[in-house]
Amino acid sequence: MVADPSASSFLPTTGSDQHSLKNVRAVLFDQFGTLTDWQGSICRLLEQEARKTDESSGAGPRGLQTIDWLAFTQLWRDGYMKRTREIASGGTGPGNIDELHLEILNDLLEKPEYAAVKERWTAEKRRELCWLWHRLNAWPDSRPGLEDLRKLDPPVLLATLSNGTLRLLVDVSRHNSFPLDAHFSGDLLSSYKPNPKMYCGASSLLGFDEDARRRGEVAMFASHIDDLRAAGQHGLRTIYIRRATEDVGIAHGGAAVKPKSEGGEVDLVVDVVGELAKELSSCTV
Amino acid sequence: MVADPSASSFLPTTGSDQHSLKNVRAVLFDQFGTLTDWQGSICRLLEQEARKTDESSGAGPRGLQTIDWLAFTQLWRDGYMKRTREIASGGTGPGNIDELHLEILNDLLEKPEYAAVKERWTAEKRRELCWLWHRLNAWPDSRPGLEDLRKLDPPVLLATLSNGTLRLLVDVSRHNSFPLDAHFSGDLLSSYKPNPKMYCGASSLLGFDEDARRRGEVAMFASHIDDLRAAGQHGLRTIYIRRATEDVGIAHGGAAVKPKSEGGEVDLVVDVVGELAKELSSCTV
Structure with missing residues (x-):
């Protein structure tokens, strides 16, 4: 049921597209550093x-x-x-x-x-x-931001996509009362990011096939530019969040990351999770 | 990472054991008919x-x-x-x-x-x-019962184990605001119940190995005696709920199902989900 990850490779969208997130119906969140400190x-x-x-x-x-x-x-x-x-x-x-x-x-x-x-x-x-x-404890903006995302209409599915075990993701999620729909882990998908099995497998299990990914229905949310680069290669939209502990000392990470609208390589750059909810609700009105 | 389901088969516990549920740390719920109408x-x-x-x-x-x-x-x-x-x-x-x-x-x-x-x-x-x-809509007692289970200390993990797709389980869960930690589906575990891959795979992904199952740390909750019989063969504790639409016309199902304490074959029989929360909290005090 999991799509063959080698079957396709999407070219990243280039240039400015202010509505690049308008089709998003599911967001996959990195866990370590992104939602939690x-x-x-x-x-x-x-x-x-x-x-x-x-x-x-x-x-x-x-x-x-x-x-x-x-x-x-x-x-x-x-x-x-x-x-x-x-x-x-x-x-x-x-x-x-x-x-x-x-x-x-x-x-x-x-x-x-x-x-x-x-x-x-x-x-x-x-x-x-x-x-x-x-x-692990959440960053202060994670839970409120997820709650805002959960109120969107049409609904957007919210899941983790992490190299942790499913049990770890479940435990962290309950510890922080994260309102998430599903968890996709290394042991569940038999690999680790940035292997394509992770991005394609999680998308497929949520019901988004290659065509749906091509339409931009799935987004990856992470504080690691490498993670987003790999996600983008498989058709996922990409949202970068700047976190104090992540991408430190990586030349192309942190403050250097720019959205495509400014000549960068991701679809959106945010400082708190809630900014994504605002962006998605303004896309769909 | 998923345990080999053919590796072991547990003999069902026989005889009366009023504390048979005292080690339960995770409950797997059937979906169709059990949590939903x-x-x-x-x-x-x-x-x-x-x-x-x-x-x-x-x-x-x-x-x-x-x-x-x-x-x-x-x-x-x-x-x-x-x-x-x-x-x-x-x-x-x-x-x-x-x-x-x-x-x-x-x-x-x-x-x-x-x-x-x-x-x-x-x-x-x-x-x-x-x-x-x-x-699908939930039976009226499902959500309140799950909420009671979620308050237990030590915590008990709550997940679905269903032949539905992961997407279906996520959608039904959100539709009914079920407070669940994880979903285990046919497409995720590449089979359907009563195949052993389902019971053993879900338990393993939640972090419960064969030894943990032998200690009775995982329970299956269903309105189908066949489902519970299969779960019991792989070491899971078994909780039967009588539902108006389920096991109808099955000679050994419905009102005929008895707990082991009354010479039957399951660990507990309930009429509403909340009874399990009461039973587990009385076991652990």
């Missing part, structure tokens, strides 16, 4: 875990609490980005994000600067820590 | 369509409105039950419920008593009519 959430949760470990081991504030957990969080995430891209392009590795997070965490703890952590966090504890990623 | 919904929508056709063709109330649409609705549904079972056990046929509904509708319209319908409802119209199944 992984950096702030994981850093804070790791700090809490470090404090708990110090208290139970009697180490006090000279223990694991002295570690730079923001840097640790960034390294954990960097490892995830590197590994999912390797696997998406045909490399081997776990198809489950919890297993992948565990693999990267174990590698990280081999670094000399984390020797004290390695010593205190057992295999069981490390496995438990991978579930911290199921408790 | 397909019979009343489709019959009413078909009557509306017949009236519209009569008005536009000038036939007035002597036209398609004279047809027994309740009987027609039942035949449409019977055809669906027959065909999904054939396909679930290895037969060929569409993997998409809209296509399947169209196939059965076209067959039905070949009957002499529906000659007038066949004449007036074009191929395009018939395709459109299959989407009526995306607008």
Whole structure:
């Protein structure tokens, strides 16, 4: 039932088209960094875990609490980005994000600067820590923006499209009371973004075939220009959101991203999710 | 990532166990007949369509409105039950419920008593009519019961497990404001119930492996004893709800279904969805 992703490749629309979003009937949202603040959430949760470990081991504030957990969080995430891209392009590795997070965490703890952590966090504890990623907090504008999108008429379907597991997406969604219709995950579609199976599979399962994508009925919403570039190649409309933690240091990302109307490569650039609801409601009147 | 369904078969628990539901952390809900009243919904929508056709063709109330649409609705549904079972056990046929509904509708319209319908409802119209199944109304107790289940602590994940397409489940869920975490459909899991791929696949994607199922962490909720029997064979707990339109005329269904505590074969029998919330909250205190 899932369309063959190799069957077609859409050329990105070029030039200015102020109504390029007028046919949108479904929006696929990236999760990590786009709807949720992984950096702030994981850093804070790791700090809490470090404090708990110090208290139970009697180490006090000279223990694991002295570690730079923001840097640790960034390294954990960097490892995830590197590994999912390797696997998406045909490399081997776990198809489950919890297993992948565990693999990267174990590698990280081999670094000399984390020797004290390695010593205190057992295999069981490390496995438990991978579930911290199921408790990410939303950026403040995410839930209100999704609620605005949900009020549109004609209705627009709202789903996640993420490299997380389905369970992770469900947990994060419930944790933040996101009003979403469906979740599309790496384990459900047997791949990772930017593999075409992800964009085409999610669209097909929502009932949008290649023709519907060509008419611009499905949009991808992300804070990563690479994700949107891949989505655009398969006919999806593209909405970029600038997020403080994402596309940092990427030459073509962040503030450099422009809409097609300004000579850029995406259909819309926003700073909060709610701007998309406004744009879509002005397109359809 | 989806567990191999042939790898194991659980023997149904026998005898009385009043706490058999105490480990439940996810409930999979059948859709047609269980959460929604397909019979009343489709019959009413078909009557509306017949009236519209009569008005536009000038036939007035002597036209398609004279047809027994309740009987027609039942035949449409019977055809669906027959065909999904054939396909679930290895037969060929569409993997998409809209296509399947169209196939059965076209067959039905070949009957002499529906000659007038066949004449007036074009191929395009018939395709459109299959989407009526995306607008089923809930039984009155479904949404309040789901809301009660959503308040449980520890949380219980709530999902559909249906032979419908994902798009149909999403549409029905939004139409009725069901507070569900996920949807598992025929097209997503590449089969139809009672094929084991459905029960095992949905459980795995929610993060419950064979061991978790053995501990009774996943339950199936349905108004069809056959569905529950298949679910029980793969370790799922079983909750039967008596619905006026379901298991009618099936010797072992309806009022004949008993819980294991009364020598029957399911874990719980209820008359409204909310009874499950009460049962689960009394199990976990």
